[in-house]
Amino acid sequence: MxxxxxxxxxxxxxxxxxxxxxxxxxxxxxxxxxxxxxxxxxxxxxxxxxxxxFVSKEELLQEVIQAGFEKLDTYVFSTLDSDLDLTLKLHDVGKAYIDFAIKNPNLYRMIFGHELKEQREENCDINEREDAPGFHKLVDIIIDAQNANILKKDDAFMQATVMWSMLHGLSNLLIDGHVHIVDNIDTLFELSFKTLISGIALDLSE
Amino acid sequence: MxxxxxxxxxxxxxxxxxxxxxxxxxxxxxxxxxxxxxxxxxxxxxxxxxxxxFVSKEELLQEVIQAGFEKLDTYVFSTLDSDLDLTLKLHDVGKAYIDFAIKNPNLYRMIFGHELKEQREENCDINEREDAPGFHKLVDIIIDAQNANILKKDDAFMQATVMWSMLHGLSNLLIDGHVHIVDNIDTLFELSFKTLISGIALDLSE
DNA sequence: TATTTAAAGTTGACAATGTTAACATATAAT
DNA sequence: ATTATATGTTAACATTGTCAACTTTAAATA
CATH class of the missing domain: 1.10.10 (Arc Repressor Mutant, subunit A)
Structure with missing residues (x-):
C-alpha cells in the first residue's frame, strides 16, 4: 500500500x-x-x-505454480509432530496432503495441471516433483520406518511414489467430484492408508 | 465422404x-x-x-469427454480374460488402465479434466464416475474376490475406490512427468499393485 | 404436385484475451 | 547534471468463442 x-x-x-x-x-x-x-x-x-x-503470462503462472508447491510442502510437513510413531507420521502426512487438496482445490489443480507443457519441454529437469524437498522428506520417513522394521525393506523411493500416487489420485477424485462420498472422506482416507500399509488381501500370513 | x-x-x-x-x-x-x-x-x-x-463448444467437449470415457472403459474391460484368477483379473484391469493413460495422455487428461465446471454444477448426478459401468465392473470383480476369500470383506465400493485412486494417481503422475522412472513403469505398477493387495508393512501376521 | 415450414449451413460482426511496438517516466549510474 | 536503464503506459493486432441475419436444402402439409 x-x-x-x-x-x-x-x-x-x-x-x-x-x-x-x-x-x-x-x-x-x-x-x-x-x-x-x-x-x-x-x-x-x-x-x-x-x-x-515476466516474458509471458506463462512464465508468471509458472512462478505461481512454484509458490503453490511450496505452500503444499509447508502445509504437509510444517505441522508434523516429530515425536510421533513413524506409522503415525506417514498417516498424518497423508492426511495433511488430502486436507490441503480439499481446502485449496483450485490451487491443487493448477500446480499439478498441464498448461505448462511448452516450458516443461525446456526445463526438463526441474519439473520432476521427485526432486522436490517434500518428496524427499517423505522418502526419509519411509527409510526410517524401514530401519525400524515397520516397513518392508523395498525401494524407499518407489514406496514413496506409491504412497504419493494414492494421495494424488484420491485428492483428484475428491476435488473433481468423481467420488460422492463427501461425508465419508475420512473413512475413505483411513481405508486407503490402511490399504497402503497392510493391503486389502486376506491376512493369510503367507 | x-x-x-x-x-x-x-x-x-x-x-x-x-x-x-x-x-x-x-x-x-x-x-x-x-x-x-x-x-x-x-x-x-x-x-x-x-x-x-451443440449449444456451445462446452457442450461439444462434454460429449467428447463421454466418448473418451467409453473408450477407456472398453479398453480396460473388453480384453479381459474371463477365465483368469480373480487377483490376476484385478491386476490386468489395473495394467490396462495405466496403459490407456500412457497411450492416450491428452485424452486421459481431458476426460478427467475440470474445464466443465459450469455444466457439472447443473448435471450434478451424471458426472460422478462411480455410476459408470466400468467402475461397477470393478466392484463386481472385487465382490467376487471377497466371496472367494481372496480379499478382506470390507466395503467393496470403497475398496474399488481405493484401487481407482491408486490407478488414477499413478496415471496422472506418469503422464504429467512428475515421475521420471520412465523405463521402470512396469516395476512401479507391480509394486503399486502388490501394495494394494498386500500392503507395504512388514508381514508380522499381526 | 406445389407451397410452406423447419433444419442445417454461411457470412459478417463483436467482445474478450494475450501480445507487441512505440512512447513516457522514474530511478540509478557516471 | 546528464546519461542510461528499469519500469509503466497507450494503442493496436491476431486469435478465440459467440451471436444475429441471411441462405440453402430437406421435410411436411395442402
Whole structure:
C-alpha cells in the first residue's frame, strides 16, 4: 500500500504482488480466472505492466505454480509432530496432503495441471516433483520406518511414489467430484492408508 | 465422404464427425488444440456450423469427454480374460488402465479434466464416475474376490475406490512427468499393485 | 404436385484475451 | 547534471468463442 501511494508510477514490488495476487485469484476462481486485465486492474497497473517482469503470462503462472508447491510442502510437513510413531507420521502426512487438496482445490489443480507443457519441454529437469524437498522428506520417513522394521525393506523411493500416487489420485477424485462420498472422506482416507500399509488381501500370513 | 460429395451444403452427419474429429485433435494436440476454426476447417464447414448441433463448444467437449470415457472403459474391460484368477483379473484391469493413460495422455487428461465446471454444477448426478459401468465392473470383480476369500470383506465400493485412486494417481503422475522412472513403469505398477493387495508393512501376521 | 415450414449451413460482426511496438517516466549510474 | 536503464503506459493486432441475419436444402402439409 505504501509503495503504491508513494510513487504512483513505479509500483515498487510489482513482480511479487503479481504472484501473490495470482495465487489469490486461482484459489477463489481457478486458473481460468487469472486474466491479465483483471489481475493488473487489482494491482492498479496497466494490462501490460507485467511484461517488464515476466516474458509471458506463462512464465508468471509458472512462478505461481512454484509458490503453490511450496505452500503444499509447508502445509504437509510444517505441522508434523516429530515425536510421533513413524506409522503415525506417514498417516498424518497423508492426511495433511488430502486436507490441503480439499481446502485449496483450485490451487491443487493448477500446480499439478498441464498448461505448462511448452516450458516443461525446456526445463526438463526441474519439473520432476521427485526432486522436490517434500518428496524427499517423505522418502526419509519411509527409510526410517524401514530401519525400524515397520516397513518392508523395498525401494524407499518407489514406496514413496506409491504412497504419493494414492494421495494424488484420491485428492483428484475428491476435488473433481468423481467420488460422492463427501461425508465419508475420512473413512475413505483411513481405508486407503490402511490399504497402503497392510493391503486389502486376506491376512493369510503367507 | 459420400455424404459430403453428394450434397455440398448439408453435411449429413456433422454432429458425429465433430465429436470424432475432436477426439483425434485432443489425442494429438491436447484439449487446447481444439479450436472451432481448426475443427470446422478439417470437416469443410464454416466456423459456426456446429451451433446447429451443440449449444456451445462446452457442450461439444462434454460429449467428447463421454466418448473418451467409453473408450477407456472398453479398453480396460473388453480384453479381459474371463477365465483368469480373480487377483490376476484385478491386476490386468489395473495394467490396462495405466496403459490407456500412457497411450492416450491428452485424452486421459481431458476426460478427467475440470474445464466443465459450469455444466457439472447443473448435471450434478451424471458426472460422478462411480455410476459408470466400468467402475461397477470393478466392484463386481472385487465382490467376487471377497466371496472367494481372496480379499478382506470390507466395503467393496470403497475398496474399488481405493484401487481407482491408486490407478488414477499413478496415471496422472506418469503422464504429467512428475515421475521420471520412465523405463521402470512396469516395476512401479507391480509394486503399486502388490501394495494394494498386500500392503507395504512388514508381514508380522499381526 | 406445389407451397410452406423447419433444419442445417454461411457470412459478417463483436467482445474478450494475450501480445507487441512505440512512447513516457522514474530511478540509478557516471 | 546528464546519461542510461528499469519500469509503466497507450494503442493496436491476431486469435478465440459467440451471436444475429441471411441462405440453402430437406421435410411436411395442402
Amino acid at each position: 505504501n509503495a503504491k501511494t508513494n510513487s504512483s508510477y513505479h509500483h515498487g514490488n510489482l513482480k511479487e504482488e503479481l504472484i501473490s495476487e495470482s495465487l489469490k485469484m486461482v484459489e477463489s476462481g481457478g486458473i481460468a480466472s487469472i486474466t491479465l486485465r483483471e489481475l493488473t486492474n487489482r494491482l492498479g497497473t496497466s494490462r501490460t505492466a507485467l511484461y517488464r517482469h | 459420400n455424404a459430403k460429395t453428394n450434397s455440398s451444403y448439408h453435411h449429413g452427419n456433422l454432429k458425429e464427425e465433430l465429436i470424432s474429429e475432436s477426439l483425434k485433435m485432443v489425442e494429438s494436440g491436447g484439449i487446447a488444440s481444439i479450436t472451432l476454426r481448426e475443427l470446422t476447417n478439417r470437416l469443410g464447414t464454416s466456423r459456426t456450423a456446429l451451433y446447429r448441433h
